Amino acid sequence: MEAVVRLPCTSDLSQSLLNFLAEEFKTPEDLSRSSVVESELQKRCSDIESSLSNLRSRLLDRISVYAAHSSNVSTVVGGVRAALVALQTRDGEEDKGSGRTEQILGEELPALAREVARVETVRAYAETALKLDSLVGDVEDAVSSSVRVKLISPSQAAVSEETRLLPINSLKQIEDIVESIAQARPHWAGLVSAVDHRVDRSLAILRPQAIVDHRSLLSSLGWPPPLAALSLSSQKAERSSGFSNPLLTMKGDLKAKYSESFFSLCHLQQLQIRRKGRLLKGHKPELDLHQPLWVIEELVNPIFLASQQHFSKWVDKPEFIFALVFKINRDLVDSLDDILQPWVDKARLVGYSCREEWISAMVTSLSTYLAKEVFPQYLDHLEDDGMRTTWLQLIDLMISFDKRMQSLLNKSGLLILLEGKNLQSVSVFSVFCDRHDWLEVWIEIELGEMLDKLQSEMVIEKTGKQGFKESFWFQVLTTISLLQSLVWFYKASHFLLRGRSPSQAFLLDRSFSTLLDRP
Template sequence: MSKNIRKHSSDENSGDMRLFAIKTLKMTEEILTSITKMHPQWRHLVSAVDHRVDRALAILRPQAIADHRSLLALLGWPPALSVIASPHSDARSANQVLNPLQSMQADHKLKYSENFLALCNLQELQRKRKSRQLVGHDREVALRQPLWAIEELVNPLSLASQKHFSKWVDKPEFIFTLVFKITRDYVDSLDEMLQPLVDEAKVVGYSCREEWISAMVTSLCTYLAKEVFPSYITQLDEESVTGVQSSARISWLHLIDLMIAFDKRIISMVEHSGILLSLDDDILQRVSSLSVFCDRPDWLNLWAEIELGDALDKLKPDTENESNWKKKIESVVLSTCTDDHKSPLVSSAFVRRLASIVERCRSLPSVTLRSKFLRLVGVPIIRKFFDSILLRCQEAEGLTALT
């Protein structure tokens, strides 16, 4: 089979041959699945056939991807980003950017559909093979992959975007704005055009809308992890060595603010399609820029350290203000409560700061990250409040003893 694939790869009918090869491999997989269930003792025979199929797929997939990329370039993808990438572009000029896939001629549209279906069929074939081979294991983790055909749309867009990102080192808000604009401007048209092809290929459990958004967010996360965060960490390291405070910590917190705001807009876009993110941390991680912390717990620790330092600095004036310990919180209380039972005004400052920390950590895309962040930031703030109360009580006891 491998020899036949090589022989016809340069032929003008390579597309038809590829579809025929994929169809043959799918039939082979159905037979292997049946044999595995009915004759488990034939595992050596199945393994030998699997080896041959793997060799064929090792040729088919690169060829299909190469042809798909060539066709995308011929169609003018990725679209020009010069208009929407400009921080001074208005809504009218941004809306004038057309999707090249929507203006395809009939022959190009047919060719693109064939290539798209070939990639989807190959991916579904691989999913079925992995599902059979991983029986008895945690298959969900291994089987879930981004949709290849959507990745091929996002990758060249990501490379084109990075040329603009490099100009905005000191203006990261432009980076998030551009990624959101691209995601929003093309999500509806791609979903309308490509979802029927995904359904036709019978790729189970994939939504073009979700895959497009997820792939765009993933490309942003990759850039943040490779370029932005390392740069900020270098600045923080220099600050710790020289002992001279710079704007590195402020820049870090500003970046987190931008990520939180971006994620809220993206999540709103996803929920508009009817996906319940609150019930699935896996989906949430794929559409959250804060998922960069999933693979870098050391960065989460650093963020928590900076966040805690910022919170304590902001609480310091409230804690040192004597009037905040003497004034009581004005609120409606039960008639049985006396003035002595009311909290001092300083407690409201700590509550507000804790509420702010809790609100910020809500944006983290997993329960584990949220729990860890609260332990690293929230617990020390509560401890600081208790220590302040203890100090006040000890001072009061000392004054009482003197009198």
């Protein structure tokens, strides 16, 4: 007999289960449906178990994914921890090596920079020295080649323009480099000195050779022109019709050769002016770098030498000397100015006027001739009868000549430019600058002349009926004014001779101006 299954007590059942049974078995008749309810409950239990199984599998999947993610996070965190540990370790090492870093920044890096700068300086020095050596070598080779040609064939014509321009162009490049060195790297003075020494040796050959070739060309042109065509019969005569300027008649190949030689001399002089200015920079800033124009000197010297053949006959008649020099200037200066001034401008010789240079060179040559030939003879015969009067007549001729020469300058407006300069180079009175003893003689003669006139006028003085300008006292005051100007001139010459400040040169200008205003 099967054991009877006892139902659980009502108190052991949960309230939800009691509610379910009450809902399903409301009446006794509902007990017949117990099998249906049982099957329904079994189905529900099966569904619940199936859901639980699904949830379990999903939970396992989630747990495995989480485990993998957790492993990755753990790896990353481990890496971060390791990096932090390494960073902490490195910071500690840097703290320990901070002294070494300061040593590198404070000592080793500046030393390295200085070494790099030194190497760069050595490289620049070597490159500059090699370039200068190459250029100077080109100049020396060109000069040696031209000298060799002259020695082998002395009768050969002048050196070609291409041969002459090669060293000149190299010399210009050398001067450009040397000027930049003098400004940017003054401590390279040894290199500059060595280059200057070699250049000076080349120029000592190049310039005389260029001048000889230039003189040869002038001779082939027919310079100087014959002076026989000049007429000295009247100081107011117009230009002599038969007096021609060979520079106006030159044509073709001869003109081309002369212009090439002209430019070569101008370029050489420009180069010398640049070198002289560089060498004297900072030493004598007040020194005037102006030089007489070489091409004009080469024109003046031969024509003045030809004139001296006539001068030697006119020592007793100096008025002819002054007349001839003035007529040469008057007949040639305009044409020379028209022909040569554009060439001088093209050669970029700044501050040069052919008119001024020509007149200055002629006046300087005349002053030199007077100092060597005329004044010494006058001094030797100063005690002869009438020689003092002749001396004063010579002074009057010099004053008149200066006025006429300055009138030639004034035609081009150059007199305005010369007012602030020393007029010595355009006045024959410069003869007294180097001979102050002659100036003393002049003062003594003027004083003696004034005293003689004073004595004669005191005997026959009849000024009461005369106007002031015709009176004796007006002449005395005029003579005193002249003597004052001579004293100024004497002092100025002393300042120049003793090498005092060049600012005292204004005394010469004052004395010249006073003398030229003499009635």
